[in-house]
Amino acid sequence: MRAARHPGFCRAQSITCLDLLTAFWGLDGTKFWISPTDGHPDARGHRIIAEALARFLVPLLRPRSVGVPPYAAR
Incomplete structure (x- = not known):
């Protein structure tokens, strides 16, 4: 699938999706290539x-629980 199709596919399947191309909006993406011939x-x-x-994942993380995990309380 081409990158442009991923967000629509994810929405249709109720899958959380991050389009990383948006991180490069306003930037010359070619400036971040390994070489002029390798994108x-x-x-x-x-x-x-x-x-x-x-920025995308941290808000999705659950807070760490305080206390001893159940498997360690034996």
């Missing part, structure tokens, strides 16, 4: 991706 992200591109993932 994979370099270290700076991976940092942008990691920050976008963190």
